[in-house]
Amino acid sequence: MQLSREHESFRRTVREFAEAEIAPHVAKWDRDHHFPVDVVQAMGELGLFGITAPEEYGGADGDFTSLCVAIEELGRVDQSIGITLEAAVGLGINPILTFGTDEQKQRWLPDLVAGRALAGFGLTEAGAGSDAGATRTKAVLDADEWVVDGSKQFITNSGTEITSLVTVTARTGEDADGKAEISTIVIPSGASGFTVEPAYDKLGWHISDTHPLSFSGVRVPADHLLGDRGRGFAQFLAILDDGRVAIAALAVGCIQACLDACLTYAGERETFGKPIGAKQGVAFQISDLKVMLEASRALVYQAAALKDEGVTGSAFKQAAAIAKLYATESAVTATRIATQVFGGYGFMEEYPVARFYRDAKILEIGEGTSEVQRMVIARGLGLPVE
CATH class of the missing domain: 2.40.110.10 (Butyryl-CoA Dehydrogenase, subunit A, domain 2)
Incomplete structure (x- = not known):
């Protein structure tokens, strides 16, 4: 699915931020289990927490597609930072924005939208x-x-x-x-x-x-x-579909990172006098990454477009479940392929593919497991699944 020029321009902005402010530090943060408050607040200053919030609370009153773009780009550099944004908006801000009284919104949203609080x-x-x-x-x-x-x-x-x-x-x-x-x-x-x-x-x-x-x-x-x-539970279910699309966007970032890493490594690493990318066994695996990436991205932004068009009910629920199921399972496969392409180096923590390999599995679990997504899809098909 082709995004607008505005979305692609926003993508470049987030990518530049992620590569400059996050990428140089993530290996150490990951090793130390460190939560970088200063970077989270810088994300707030960039407006990332307020993408979809109304202007009256300090937000940009933007669309859901833009939020997915931001999550994808952060997730391309590090999945932990991507989920920090996704959860802060989807599970932190959205319940208050959707179900809160005017007084509750005025009390809690400005700091959350600005990234001063989570x-x-x-x-x-x-x-x-x-x-x-x-x-x-x-x-x-x-x-x-x-x-x-x-x-x-x-x-x-x-x-x-x-x-x-x-x-x-x-x-x-x-x-x-x-x-x-x-x-x-x-x-x-x-x-x-x-x-x-x-x-x-x-x-x-x-x-x-x-x-x-x-x-x-x-x-x-x-x-x-x-x-x-x-x-309470019905309210949570009402916002869960948005979260599934956002998690799928995080998975797209993971797949993109695996493809980027494999392309670079396969062009540099040589065996028997040739880059390993010249070997069909490697080239075909990297080609599979590209297919998974394009299919996952299309499903995510198709679902995001439905959200932005105001489509609700079964149509959006199905699109969200399909995107979440396919993209997250593809991300897990993509990290396995990337680790295999890197061989022994893929098993070493000094290479980002090892971190992505560890991070990917939870994508199939959070915001509804793969089994739950299959149940939602089956029910949408009219099957009497219990």
């Missing part, structure tokens, strides 16, 4: 995620305050020095049939009883901030309820 979204628990009914975190309304008890896991952007809040799903009651009533509540960082547990020791995404969270008698004002009571 927000996380706490959905997943040890036994709950897609299964909303299994949510164990509870919130009880006591006079004019919610009292929250429970825990969440795998929460991105939840423990940085500029994290200002986490939005969590919690049981706020039950309906007549005993079904859990799930609502969404905003909990400010530093609230008494709110503990950010030590960061995970992850396979990949070493630069990204990810923590388990616990809540013990956390009290927040009643007006911290986000959206309608009992609609």
